[in-house]
Amino acid sequence: MQIYADNAATTKMSRLAIDTMLPYMDVLYGNPSSLHTPGQKAAEALFSARETIAKYLNCEPREITFTSGGSESDNQAILSAVGAGARKNKKHIISTAFEHHAVLHALKKLQKQGYEVTLLDVHENGLITPEQVKQAIRPDTALVTVMYANNEIGTVQPIAEIGKICREAGVPFHTDAVQAAGHIPIDVKAQNIDLLSLSAHKFHGPKGVGVLYARKGVPLTTLIEGGAQERGRRAGTENIPAIMAMAASFAYMCDRIDEHTEKLTALRDRLMKGLGQIPRSILNGDPTRRLPGNVNFCFEGIEGESLLLLLDAKGVYASSGSACTSGSLDPSHVLLAIGRPHEIAHGSLRLTLSDENTEEEVDYIIKSVEEVVERLRAMSPVWQDLLAGRKNYVIKQCKNYAQTLN
Numbered sequence: 001m002q003i004y005a006d007n008a009a010t011t012k013m014s015r016l017a018i019d020t021m022l023p024y025m026d027v028l029y030g031n032p033s034s035l036h037t038p039g040q041k042a043a044e045a046l047f048s049a050r051e052t053i054a055k056y057l058n059c060e061p062r063e064i065t066f067t068s069g070g071s072e073s074d075n076q077a078i079l080s081a082v083g084a085g086a087r088k089n090k091k092h093i094i095s096t097a098f099e100h101h102a103v104l105h106a107l108k109k110l111q112k113q114g115y116e117v118t119l120l121d122v123h124e125n126g127l128i129t130p131e132q133v134k135q136a137i138r139p140d141t142a143l144v145t146v147m148y149a150n151n152e153i154g155t156v157q158p159i160a161e162i163g164k165i166c167r168e169a170g171v172p173f174h175t176d177a178v179q180a181a182g183h184i185p186i187d188v189k190a191q192n193i194d195l196l197s198l199s200a201h202k203f204h205g206p207k208g209v210g211v212l213y214a215r216k217g218v219p220l221t222t223l224i225e226g227g228a229q230e231r232g233r234r235a236g237t238e239n240i241p242a243i244m245a246m247a248a249s250f251a252y253m254c255d256r257i258d259e260h261t262e263k264l265t266a267l268r269d270r271l272m273k274g275l276g277q278i279p280r281s282i283l284n285g286d287p288t289r290r291l292p293g294n295v296n297f298c299f300e301g302i303e304g305e306s307l308l309l310l311l312d313a314k315g316v317y318a319s320s321g322s323a324c325t326s327g328s329l330d331p332s333h334v335l336l337a338i339g340r341p342h343e344i345a346h347g348s349l350r351l352t353l354s355d356e357n358t359e360e361e362v363d364y365i366i367k368s369v370e371e372v373v374e375r376l377r378a379m380s381p382v383w384q385d386l387l388a389g390r391k392n393y394v395i396k397q398c399k400n401y402a403q404t405l406n
């Protein structure tokens, strides 16, 4: 069996997305900035894609800017809000300790330039409270940026409540919605969102294309200078094939959110229940306020990389955290942010399902993880110390996935 369970890293492009792209590569290849007929056809297509995305986010087409993906949108959103704030001498930014590196590294750079960054503590369940945001806001706050859904532990933040607080305080609010878009409903108006990032390859669209939504009146700073594309906010000839595929994919996924949520939640809960039976395992992130397809566990006495390699040999393709941090020896900053000790954070496993996964696959994953964990523990000196009582277990032994730390 071969099971792809790493949909938070990237998703397979849908047939719809591929079929939508193709004509814009061979027959409809015009440049939307050209005045001739092929150019104008491309310009019309581009506008229809903008309308589609806007409809599903509940905003105006002119509030949509096409970018190269989530990382670019995050960077442009942050630099834009900070640039606008600096003109009013506001140099304070509020975010959380478990954002994606596209946000955290951008903030780190700003910190070096003299900005003050408050990173809110994330509770053990992987959530922050609107109250925390409210208390952190100061007269000089230029931006609040809080991710919609976490890419490692899948927890979904109270975005509408945070948006309301920011709007009342007059502080621009950005959310990295890359993991949420196409998977859970988004309404930028109702949720008082000023800036939002999304990326097509996380919802079965192509890689290298995304969206930055900016509410009318929220100015954008350009990262890329050049032509007047995207109303001067992002120069460069538009990636029409990818943009068309993204719009089609987004519409398809948004129309099926209820159906997919029902199916995925059942699979996710089955997987959580199964993995929760493994001794000394602990679920990361709130059991219900999480993405429908996200499961994330730590196993005591296990090293995440070995777990992944042995699972790969069984045809189970998973991750230990985010694709961006694998390869480094540091444990996940997300797991540290929710208070997992280093030795536990090292033994993490993230499984992220798509609507193509089945119950049989979930059962195969459970069986494979059980076998691999047992095998690795049999070889682990740390586990032998724990068994012999020379060391104390960090994870309490419980009957299901509502386990806690000692």
Ligand SMILES: *Cc1c(COP(=O)(O)O)cnc(C)c1O
Pocket (backbone or CB within 6 Å): 008, 009, 068, 069, 070, 071, 072, 074, 100, 102, 147, 149, 150, 151, 176, 177, 178, 179, 199, 200, 201, 202, 208, 209, 210
């Ligand atoms: C994948 C991801 C990104 C980066 O998106 P790219 O399109 O790969 O640049 C940003 N934020 C989150 C939460 C993500 O999951």
